[in-house]
Amino acid sequence: MRRRGLMAGGLALAGMAGAARAQDRFPDRPLRLVVGFAPGGPTDIVGRRFADRLGAVLGQPVVVENRSGASGSVAAIEVARARPDGYTLLLTTPSAHAIFPQIAVRPGYDALADFSPIGLVAIAPVVFAAHPSFPARSLPEMMDLVRARPGAFSFGSGGAGTITHFGMELFMRQAGGLRLEHVPYRGAGPAVQDCVAGHIPLVVDTFAPMIEHHRAGRLRILAVLAEQRSAVAPDVPTAAEHGVPGAVANTYNALLGPAGMAEAAVAALGRATRQATENDEFRAFLGAISAEPVSGMTPERTAAYIRSEYAKWTPIIQASGLRIE
Structure with a gap:
């Protein structure tokens, strides 16, 4: 009896150690980057170049998948519902994360609660x-x-x-x-x-x-x-x-995952994102397409940026009276 208990305990410890090693190796397989716009568009172009750089940093392929429709919300819904293991990511824009959730009667996701912010890729x-x-x-x-x-x-x-x-x-x-x-x-x-x-x-x-x-x-x-x-x-x-203070408006590309991701995975992806976006070649690419690079955007700073952008547009959207059924 005691021997069986020791064996069971040993197996449990071995399982925990195996899970810990798997986390230490993150990522150990290819990742998906879901883009909410059609191939060849600005977000897709940035997404594919970023995926190449991110994959090089992580040592695993990052595969772009286009899920276009409804201002990027189709992709946002898919990622919000994905398993929060760090292998399904979203390259989002303010259309999907500041505008659509506030003009749609039933957007299908909460832009602030349903995602794990990771990093900011570029602004324009x-x-x-x-x-x-x-x-x-x-x-x-x-x-x-x-x-x-x-x-x-x-x-x-x-x-x-x-x-x-x-x-x-x-x-x-x-x-x-x-x-x-x-x-x-x-x-x-x-x-x-x-x-x-x-x-x-x-x-x-x-x-x-x-x-x-x-x-x-x-x-x-x-x-x-x-x-x-x-x-x-x-x-x-x-x-x-x-003399027009506060007139600041950017479109942005931000990297998010589903809510509930492990802190270690968010941190690892955040570090890799900063390394990828601070690469000289990637910055030159952004300049060539009239976008601007960003620096030092940790997951925490990215979360604060997305929240502030969401709040900034609320009164403008409300004043417009625009609603989508």
Whole structure:
């Protein structure tokens, strides 16, 4: 009897030791990185390059899987419901983690409670531009013109409820209640092209679809909604420089896992993410696509950033009255 008890205890200890060794070896098999947008889009492009770098750091392949739909929420739901073992991860954006959960009646997940924040991969500030024929040539002139003729001018965006749409709403609110008419498009590309063609006077998005038009004189970027000027276009002033405080809007790519992940797995992935994103080659890649690298974003700092972004957009979303059934 005593012998059987000792054997059982030995087996239990051996099992615990085996589990501990498995944790020490994390990861010991390939990981999945779920991206909530179609192949070839900006988030997918960043995700695939990041997956390559992360896999090199971890010593295991990181396989990108696209689950597009509903502003990235299809992917978010899948990862929220996944086993929290660290092998299923989400590359998310503010569309899925700050906007959609607040405009959808039934989003299917809690953006703050259902995930384990791991790290921030990149950010891209929101900017807005004017057609060369637009009478105002600078941000102060633009604000004076819109104040004098409220509602007379329109701006295009990649769609109602996008971070760029709400970024412009934030700017107008912080500028004292400017009024521009919103023209939503099905994606940033058509909105930018219509502005280049002169069909709309203003357009809002990130640097990526606009910077070459700006350099060629086909568009004039009036302001970047950031705390400081961007290395992508150092000639473009921030809104704050011209008396619009708090007009800061970024799209971001953040790495998350399901809620309930082991602290050791979160810590290991967080360290690997920082190592991958602080790599010179990866930073050069981000610069080439008009995105900006980040540094020192621990899981704790990433969690705080996502919470602050969620809270920042709440009053803007509520004021818009936009809801999705």
